[in-house]
Amino acid sequence: MAAIDNVLLKLREIKESLTPAERKVAEYVLAFPEDVPRYSVSKLAMKSKTSDASVVRLCKTLGFEGYRQFVVSISAEIASRAQDSGKEYTDIQPGDDLDTIIKNISLNNCRSIEDTLMVIERDSVEKAVELLRKAHRIMFYGIGASGLVCQDAQQKFMRINKICHAYTDGHSQLTSASMLTSDDVAVMISNTGTTVEIVDTLNTVKETDASVISITRYGKNILSANADVALFFTSPEITIRSGAMGSRIAMLTIIDILFAGVASMEYKNIKKYLDKTHNVLLDKHVK
Numbered sequence: 001m002a003a004i005d006n007v008l009l010k011l012r013e014i015k016e017s018l019t020p021a022e023r024k025v026a027e028y029v030l031a032f033p034e035d036v037p038r039y040s041v042s043k044l045a046m047k048s049k050t051s052d053a054s055v056v057r058l059c060k061t062l063g064f065e066g067y068r069q070f071v072v073s074i075s076a077e078i079a080s081r082a083q084d085s086g087k088e089y090t091d092i093q094p095g096d097d098l099d100t101i102i103k104n105i106s107l108n109n110c111r112s113i114e115d116t117l118m119v120i121e122r123d124s125v126e127k128a129v130e131l132l133r134k135a136h137r138i139m140f141y142g143i144g145a146s147g148l149v150c151q152d153a154q155q156k157f158m159r160i161n162k163i164c165h166a167y168t169d170g171h172s173q174l175t176s177a178s179m180l181t182s183d184d185v186a187v188m189i190s191n192t193g194t195t196v197e198i199v200d201t202l203n204t205v206k207e208t209d210a211s212v213i214s215i216t217r218y219g220k221n222i223l224s225a226n227a228d229v230a231l232f233f234t235s236p237e238i239t240i241r242s243g244a245m246g247s248r249i250a251m252l253t254i255i256d257i258l259f260a261g262v263a264s265m266e267y268k269n270i271k272k273y274l275d276k277t278h279n280v281l282l283d284k285h286v287k
Contacts, residue, residue: 006118007062007073008033013119013234014061014219021054022061029074037075041067105245112246113253116233119218120254128213128229129261132157135211136183138164141173143197146189149215149251153187156259159277160270170197177201180210187213191247193221202226215254217247 008030015026028048029036036044045052059070096104132138138157140150147168154166167173180186186205190198193216202223205212214227217234224230233250263270 006077006115007064007070008077009115009118009234010062010218013217017220018058018061019054021050022058024048024050025055025058033074033078037071037078039071108246109249112233112235112250115235116250116253119232119234120257121231124229124231125257125261128231128258129265131185131211131213131229132162132187132258132262133265135185136163136181138162138185138187139176139180139210140164140166140187140189141177141198141201142166142168142189143170143195145248146191146195146198146251149189149248149255150187152252153189153255153259156255157262159274160259160263160266161273162262170200173197173201174204177204177208177210180205180208182209182211184208184210185213186210187215188223188227189215189251190221190223191217191251193217193223198223215251 011026011030015023015030018026025044025048028044032047035047039047041052041055045055048055056067059067062070064070064073140153142148142150147166150166150168154164157164165176167176177186186201188198188202188205193214199222202212206226211229212227213229213231214223215231215233216224218232224232231254233247233254235246235250263274
């Protein structure tokens with residue numbers, strides 16, 4: 001887990017992976033966060049119709065030493081939210097005018113990036129950058145919208161002369177994965193971390209001893225649990241496609257961070273490739 005703060009955000013993301021009793025506590029806390037700091041363990045258990053043990057277990061699941069630390073974190077986040085009022089996720093409603101759509105989509109995308117910065121771990125990013133630097137080959141795996149992120153990643157890393165490829169369908173992913181070696185890195189991108197094609201590819205990659213970097217929504221999932229390095233993002237749980245848009249923006253942000261990290265650390269060696277690719281594309285502009 002990342003640093004134990006932003007508890008409400010993290011609670012929202014991991015809610016569905018909790019035990020039934022812990023989920024009941026989580027749902028109450030998310031519904032009435034302002035009330036929780038005033039409650040004892042027993043009162044929160046009563047309000048959520050669970051037990052003292054369930055409340056304590058939820059605190060432990062979130063990485064807190066005890067209930068008091070949990071409550072302090074909630075209080076701090078409520079105060080922070082008050083300062084950021086007007087920046088909450090807003091769904092797009094049928095019939096919204098264009099000005100509202102422009103404003104809300106922009107705010108949702110910005111919020112996805114801000115929230116992702118709260119759950120991504122610096123140490124994990126550092127490990128991922130180091131794996132990518134040393135990789136003989138980098139293979140990006142993703143389905144659907146995650147596949148589009150893979151294609152963006154391939155375009156970026158190709159510019160600094162990294163041997164890389166993006167695979168965006170299940171069959172080609174399995175074929176590619178079976179040919180990896182311990183010198184290669186598989187970057188596996190999935191919103192849920194449970195997509196059938198991605199899990200099948202993960203199982204094949206694990207048989208090759210290639211390193212795995214996962215990029216998934218924050219919380220417990222099959223992909224992140226089996227990755228050598230797990231990177232997390234977060235985005236809104238809202239009904240119209242603005243939710244998927246936020247996820248894509250968050251994933252692209254992580255790819256940009258990884259690319260910039262590798263490029264920065266190897267700048268003396270890769271500057272010539274950046275210049276070369278820039279110049280060859282410059283010639284394609286209409287004069």
